[in-house]
Amino acid sequence: MAGVGQGDTVDAMMFPLDRYARLFQTSETHTPGAEDSWEFYDATEQALEMTLMKNHILLIHHGKTLLETLNMSEASTLRGVCRGSSMLIIYKLKTHTRRFRVKFKDYQNLTAVESCSKVANILSKYFPLKISNIEKDMTKETSASQTLTGEVTLGQISQVLTKKGSGSLPMAYNTICLTQPANIDSIVRLCLADPSFPAFVESVEKTLLNIQAECK
Template sequence: MMAKGESRMFRLQFEGSSREEALEECASAARRLQEYLPVGAPQTNPPPSAQEHGTSMEETSNDVPGVKQGSVSVRELVQSFLGQPGSSLPLAYCHSALPSQELGPFLRLCLLDHSFPALVEEVENELKKLAQD
């Protein structure tokens, strides 16, 4: 993932009753992630950035009215999550990560946890602090 000129990588580990099953789970996850961001093997030499070619991110991407292009700061993310007017995010942030059929069981699990309301309040307070920074 690219954010403000920095490269971020993360690893996922998949389980299965066999190696083939774990590889299929991995391939399925990679296909799903490709809907939102580039997925691939690490590169030894990073590709040249758009600025090195004399073009900006906005010039090289497809413009969608009302949707911000390029990278966003933590503050911009927080402002959007808190619903502050005038905040917009790139398309990668506009997709729902969980299909609706998976969202219900996840919410039930959260709501059954007696500490969940306190966690939500702590998260909201931290988001407000980040928005002020």
């Protein structure tokens, strides 16, 4: 299919893509044993672009080939999800449902993730498009699980032990050298059988909290 004319792209917003893929379903009823397949295009030999026209038409071109044409003013059958630098768009036709996904690339002063986020914010005005924050969540989880380095204070140790601080103790604090695991099990069971043990645990917890307060 031929691309649009040069005059049609005036005032349009264009974003280069790194990859495009569309799903071909072998069966709308998902017959057992039937597998769906994806057809891929990339920007290795020809430019791959997503363009939002001034008349609210969304186009995806691979060189001079038109891969997708979506009318944003009639987007009631569209929905999508965005994650990182990738976006999946699903839209229903009269007889079947189509799916395609795109992966953005760095463009001008925007990273691939920023380009995807910018397009997602624009398209979300036309149809439901969920923007996943998985990368931010993973960054938070990674930060929270980092091992403490340098000089570890008593306050940091007490916070980790009482689950009130982020991070984990260095390997030296996690190495058991005093006894074997089998003996630990016997020792813990023996301690639990001691009527004074709960009071001892409570006393230890209070002491840890006092150390945290002193180190603030």
